[in-house]
Amino acid sequence: MKPDQKNLITLRKITQTISVFLVLFIIWNTRFPLDRFISPAAYFYLDPLVMITTAVAERVVLFGLIVAGILIAATALMGRFFCGWICPLGALLDLLGTLKKPFMRRSYFREKNPGKTRFIKYAILSVILAAAFAGFQFAWVLDPIAIFVRTFSLVIHPLLNNGLNAFFTGLLSSYDLPVLENVYNLLRDSFLTTDLAALENTTEIILLFSVIVLLLLFKRRFWCRYLCPLGAMLAVPARLSPFLRRTRCVKNCRVCMHTCRMNAITADNRYHREECILCFDCVRDCPDSTTYFSFTSPPAENIEPENADKDPSLSLYRNGFLRCSFSLGIGLVFLLTMHGKALAAALKPVSRKLRPPGSLPENEFIQRCIRCGNCMKVCPTGVLKPAPVSMGPDKLWTPFLDTSRSYCEYNCNLCGRVCPTGAIEKLALDRKKKKVIGVAVINKDLCVPYKKGIDCIVCEEHCPVSEKAIIVTEKKIKGKKVRLPQVQKKLCIGCGICEIKCPVEKEKAIKVFPPDYKPGNEHRNNFDEASAG
Amino acid sequence: MEKNHPYHQSWTSRKNFLKYSAAAVWSLLFAGGALKQLMGQEKNLRPRKKRAVSCACSLAVIRGDDIRASLRKALDELGGLGLFVKKNDTVVIKPNIGWNRGPEFAANTNPDLVNELVTLCYRSGAKKVRVFDNTCNNEKMCYHNSGIYRAVKDAGGDIYYVSDWKFIPANFPYESPMQDWPIYKDAVECDCFINVPVAKHHSLTGLTLSMKNLMGVCGGSRGQMHWGIDKKLADLTAFINPDLTIIDAYKILLRHGPSGGNTNDVETRKTIIAGPDPVLADAYATTLFNMRPSDVGYIVRGAEKKIGSMDISSASIKKVTI
Numbered sequence: 001m002k003p004d005q006k007n008l009i010t011l012r013k014i015t016q017t018i019s020v021f022l023v024l025f026i027i028w029n030t031r032f033p034l035d036r037f038i039s040p041a042a043y044f045y046l047d048p049l050v051m052i053t054t055a056v057a058e059r060v061v062l063f064g065l066i067v068a069g070i071l072i073a074a075t076a077l078m079g080r081f082f083c084g085w086i087c088p089l090g091a092l093l094d095l096l097g098t099l100k101k102p103f104m105r106r107s108y109f110r111e112k113n114p115g116k117t118r119f120i121k122y123a124i125l126s127v128i129l130a131a132a133f134a135g136f137q138f139a140w141v142l143d144p145i146a147i148f149v150r151t152f153s154l155v156i157h158p159l160l161n162n163g164l165n166a167f168f169t170g171l172l173s174s175y176d177l178p179v180l181e182n183v184y185n186l187l188r189d190s191f192l193t194t195d196l197a198a199l200e201n202t203t204e205i206i207l208l209f210s211v212i213v214l215l216l217l218f219k220r221r222f223w224c225r226y227l228c229p230l231g232a233m234l235a236v237p238a239r240l241s242p243f244l245r246r247t248r249c250v251k252n253c254r255v256c257m258h259t260c261r262m263n264a265i266t267a268d269n270r271y272h273r274e275e276c277i278l279c280f281d282c283v284r285d286c287p288d289s290t291t292y293f294s295f296t297s298p299p300a301e302n303i304e305p306e307n308a309d310k311d312p313s314l315s316l317y318r319n320g321f322l323r324c325s326f327s328l329g330i331g332l333v334f335l336l337t338m339h340g341k342a343l344a345a346a347l348k349p350v351s352r353k354l355r356p357p358g359s360l361p362e363n364e365f366i367q368r369c370i371r372c373g374n375c376m377k378v379c380p381t382g383v384l385k386p387a388p389v390s391m392g393p394d395k396l397w398t399p400f401l402d403t404s405r406s407y408c409e410y411n412c413n414l415c416g417r418v419c420p421t422g423a424i425e426k427l428a429l430d431r432k433k434k435k436v437i438g439v440a441v442i443n444k445d446l447c448v449p450y451k452k453g454i455d456c457i458v459c460e461e462h463c464p465v466s467e468k469a470i471i472v473t474e475k476k477i478k479g480k481k482v483r484l485p486q487v488q489k490k491l492c493i494g495c496g497i498c499e500i501k502c503p504v505e506k507e508k509a510i511k512v513f514p515p516d517y518k519p520g521n522e523h524r525n526n527f528d529e530a531s532a533g
Numbered sequence: 534m535e536k537n538h539p540y541h542q543s544w545t546s547r548k549n550f551l552k553y554s555a556a557a558v559w560s561l562l563f564a565g566g567a568l569k570q571l572m573g574q575e576k577n578l579r580p581r582k583k584r585a586v587s588c589a590c591s592l593a594v595i596r597g598d599d600i601r602a603s604l605r606k607a608l609d610e611l612g613g614l615g616l617f618v619k620k621n622d623t624v625v626i627k628p629n630i631g632w633n634r635g636p637e638f639a640a641n642t643n644p645d646l647v648n649e650l651v652t653l654c655y656r657s658g659a660k661k662v663r664v665f666d667n668t669c670n671n672e673k674m675c676y677h678n679s680g681i682y683r684a685v686k687d688a689g690g691d692i693y694y695v696s697d698w699k700f701i702p703a704n705f706p707y708e709s710p711m712q713d714w715p716i717y718k719d720a721v722e723c724d725c726f727i728n729v730p731v732a733k734h735h736s737l738t739g740l741t742l743s744m745k746n747l748m749g750v751c752g753g754s755r756g757q758m759h760w761g762i763d764k765k766l767a768d769l770t771a772f773i774n775p776d777l778t779i780i781d782a783y784k785i786l787l788r789h790g791p792s793g794g795n796t797n798d799v800e801t802r803k804t805i806i807a808g809p810d811p812v813l814a815d816a817y818a819t820t821l822f823n824m825r826p827s828d829v830g831y832i833v834r835g836a837e838k839k840i841g842s843m844d845i846s847s848a849s850i851k852k853v854t855i
Contacts, residue, residue, distance in 0.1 A: 032673050173698030174566030185693040194697075195671065380671045409671050410794075411633040411678065448760065457737050458756035462669060466794030472736050483737070501669070503756030 005292050008280045012084065016091035023088040027152050028191060032380045034414055040374050043088070044420035047145045048072050049230040050370050053128055054421045057137035057367050062421060076237035083224055083231050084277030089144040089212070090224055096213060097220050097261070108219075111258050113267040117226050118275060123330065125232035140370040140397070142229050150397070151209040153373035154386060158196050165194060195381055197405055201388040204396065220261040224277070235274035245271055245282065246297065248290040256282035256291060353391065354401040354494065354514055356384060356415045357408060357435040358425035368423035371397035375415035375424055381406040383496070384415065399424075401437060403496035403512045408437060410464030410495055433465075438494025438512040440470070440487050446509035449484050453477045457485050459498035459510050465491050470498060485510075577704035577713075581721045583774040586616045590851040591842075592808035592817055597855030600783050600805065601649040607779070607807040608653065610851045617777045617809075620658035622724035625665075626650055626690070627775075628681055629731050629746050632792045633670035636680045639784040640793045642731045644680035646781050646805070650729065651688035662690040663719055666749040669792075700752030709768040710761060715752035720773060728775040728811065732782040732818045734790030734798075738762060739829045740822060741791045742815040743778045744770045763830035767838045770811055770831075778814040780806040782821055812841030813848055820845070 023043055030040040044050050045064035048071055055062050071082060083090050124142060131138050140146055168184040171177065188194075199206075215222035224231050247256075249269050257265040259282055264275035283291050356375055359365050376384040376399050383406035386397040399415070401408060413432040416424045427435065440459075444450040449457070460470040469491035472483045487510075496512040593610035597603040608614045618624055628642035636644055647664065654662045664685045668675040672694045676682040685692040700715035720726065730746030737759060738745055744766045748755060750773060758765050782804040786793045793799065802821055808814045812835040816826035826832045826843040836843040 032671075033677060169696070169698055170563065170566055172696070175562070184696075188694050193673070194694075380674055409633060409674060411670075412674060454760050455737060455762075456756070456759050458759050460736055461759075461791060464670075464792055464794060466789055466792075466798070468789055497670075501756055503754055503759065505754070 005280060005283045009284055012279060015085045016094065019086050020088045020091045020095075023148065024152065027149060027157065027377060030153070030374055030377045030418055031191060031193070032378070032412075032414060034378065034417060040378070040418040041420035043145050043149070044370065044372060046071055046082075046086075047143065047230065049125075049128070049139050049143050049233050050146065050421070052233075053132040053137050053139040054368060054370065056129075056132040057135055058364065059135075060422075064420065072234070072237050075234050076240045078243050078278070079238045079241040079273065080231065080234045080275075080277045082234055083228075084279045087144055087224075087230075089148045090221065090277070092148070093213070093216060093221055093223060094261070096216055100216070109258060111260060111263050111265075113257075114263050114265075114272060114275070118263070118272075120226045121228055121232040122235075123326075124227065125229040127330065128229055135367065137367045137370070139229070140372075142227065143370065144223075144228055144230050146370050146372045147209060147212065150371060150373040151205055153377035155199060155202050155206055155209070157377065158199060161192060161196050164192060193380070193382070195406065197382060197385070200402075201386045201397075204389065205386070219263070225262055225275070238274045238276075241273060242295050243278075243293060244273060244295075244297075245276065245291065245293050247286075247292075249286075249288070250290075251288070253287060255285055255287055259285040353387075354403065354438045354496075354512060356399055356401065356424045357413075357432055357437050357493075358416045358427045360423055360425070365423050366394055366398060368421050369398050370421055370423075372420060373397075374418040374420065375399050378414040378418045380412060380414065381409050383408055401496060401512075403438075403499045404508075405500075407497040407500045408495040410493075410497075434493070436493050436515050438496070438514050439489055439492050440494060440496070440498050440510050440512050442485060442487060443507075443509045443511070446504050446507060447485070448504060448509070449482050453480050453482045455483050456503065457483055458501050458503055460485050462497045462501045464495060464497060465493065467491060469493070576701070578701045578716055578718065578721050579704060580706065580772045581723075581726065581774045583776055584617070584725070586612075586776070586809060588612050588616065588809055590808075590849045591810055592806065592813050592848060592850040594817065594850060594852045595805045595807075595855065596803050596853070597805075598803060599855070600643055600645050600781075600803075602855060603783075603803070603805040604646055604649050604779070604807075605653070606853060606855060607805050610853060611807060611809070614653050614657045617727070618654050618657040618659050618725050621660045622658070623661045623663065623722075624654045624659045624725045624727065625663045625720055625723040626654070626727045626729055627720065627746065627749060628664065628666065628729040628781075629741075629749065630666040630675050630679050630681050631669045631749060633674040633678050634792065634794060635678055637784075637796055637799070638793045639731055639733055639786040639799045640791065641675070641679040641681065642729050643781045643783050644684035646779070646783070647681050647729060648684035648688045650727065650779065651685055651690035654727075655689060659725075662688075663723070664690050664692040665695055665717070665719065667695045667717065667752060667755075668749075695752075697752070703772055705768065705772065711765050711768045711772070714758075714769075716769075716772070717750045717752065720750035725777070726773060726775045727777045727779065728773075729779045729781060731784075731786075732780050732806075732821060733786035733793065734788055734822070736790070738766075738831060739824065740815075740819060742818050742829070742832075743775070743780055743811045744815055744831050744835060747773050747775070763834045766831040767834035767840065770835055771838060771840050775811055777809055778807065778811045780814050780818050782806060782818060785821055787822065810841035812836055812843055813845065816843040816845050817850065 026038055026040055045067040048068035051062055051064040051068040055065055128138050172181055212223045247269060252269050257267060261279060262275050262277055265271045265282060355365060360368055376386060383401045384399040385402050387395045387400050389396055410433060413427050413429050416426045448454050457472055460468060460472050463470045469488050470485050471488055472485055474481055475484050494512045498510045499508050499512050502508040502510050589612040590610060593607040595603040595607045628647050630641050632640040634640040651662050682692055695717055699718040701718050702713040703711060703716045705712050728743045728746055730743045733741050735741040747769050748758060782802050784799050784801050786798055787800055788798040806814050806817055812832055815832050819826050819829055832843050835841060842848060
């Protein structure tokens, strides 16, 4: 027994806290001017589930594969320390678990002999992997890092931001409080933004996160034990780990079985090494202090022979084969159904959907995007928002430009710089400025100069393309000289600033459509082809 | 005393008393605020009064390589910044920070000029120097990429983003298309207003000069100001009544304004135009673009309204080349 291993719990708690705050700091810092001391993509580079499935599904080599490979190698050496020490979602679940400790019945902390439920996560993983081989990336649905970052970027951050804004605006609009106003200005200098519309299309994000948290009511780390596909992926190399739990236990009191938050310890005091996340609770709680972790096996006389050759983690090799084949079968069925959906989606006419500048072609984009929300968090104008289910389940939470809400800033390339998988290309500013998002079309039935003969050309004024994608020609209408705007299709990049700034109320007189829109599209009823000269 | 003593549970315990009174204060504040909003006690803004000053000349036009020296020279020719900025004044400097562009594109006011002006204001005894603009592009990117944020902070000035609640409907003493247009409170409630536009092309008005630059203190649907813009700008200028106009023509944007974005459209003229009369300053600035003052609608309107004179041939214009 090495008594110093009990101190490892404090170290683990510190590491977990640092990890959570680091991720939160990265999310908080994912904003203009992006003066990064750490890349917003860092945690995703570390995430082998995201990196491997994306690389396999898209048949590409990603930078993150190297980092993820290092994590896998480390897991093969040390076990699933990532889950217990680094994973921000795991840490959050641990923290919430501690908070509700006083409210839970004692039976909540009693564990049964590890059951078969833990194989659910392997089934999920094999479905994800099988889909990846078939060219579909589904890691985004259940990847814990993506869930954590997405929830905080798209739900918690807007709530805080808009709450703070409402607080200050409410007070300051009624009272003259110079000190508070200075504080507000200071906050707006740093992270506070007024360009965020909160919680649009985030119902499913909130739902998924709440389910994961509420599952804590059944068992500690319920998500990590039974569902997490990243945990399952790390469990595979963890089976090779020589860093093992040793015990000189004689009385078999089962305290360790009950204390184990992962339900990895069996009734006969053996353990599933691939389930162990190295939290060291069993080391701390062992009444006789006979438990410890080490690379070297204990002295020969302490090994109980019947325990030594019956490592339960080997059971997967024997009867787990059937289970794996079964889950693979489910995966294939699931795949075929999804394939049908994707096919149907491909056949559907293109609706008004604009992707961020530098995005891959639509079909590749959907497979590459892990829906982490980085681009939507960093977007300074707040034009990027997550796609709702109604756009198609395969497009759920992918970023698209809502030009009725805001516009794409011309002199900005932040979304490409924070994308961890390259779904949005990292572009230098001069290249990004040439990327076509869509094309603007003028509705002559609403446009003020065309309709009423009044000079306006707000759209031309705001057009950021230096040669102006909207040109003005002077014409005589009813004996009066009027300046008429016209879109130059060749120059227009579809940033949408003309649409948002168009002073025509309600229905805008100029709108942005995808570059490949077809005439006769239902959205283009009044939009004149000829005006896009 | 034990923790479960009834004294601790009573609402009169010290801890609870503090808690409840804090909650009461906050809710009263909020309720009061809500009531204020409901009662509609919001005053309308009245036009700003301008200090009467007698300058040495009505316009100073300085040409020189060093923009800071040019600015100092221009102010000296007028009779010193002390004429406009008195001790303990709250000064508002309104540069053009409308676009997310670097200083080299002449879409925004030169940051060096703003930096020097803020410094000079403080030297003249200003208590507070405020700088802001209601930007067209994203506010943070405009403030930072234009270099003006840094420039003002370095000089110790107060630069901040505009807030919605500070836009208050304007009340004109005469009939105006700008009646009830939301105008930024800080622009009116100051002792000295210095307008620091950059001279550049604009396809609707012909040129963006000082009077057009005042659109940056307006809120609401600013695009709608474009409908009949000349009269609106003249009324707006009369409302804000800037004490001093300093036009940055060090670099001017000749084409594809007002946002530009191509250095080929930019010409270096190394000129600073300063004077108390916004119309005269704008009128003179048109000559840099080989135009006449009468070519720009809002200058004509401004002269008609007697805000100032557009007659550059008879005005006392001091031209200096350093």
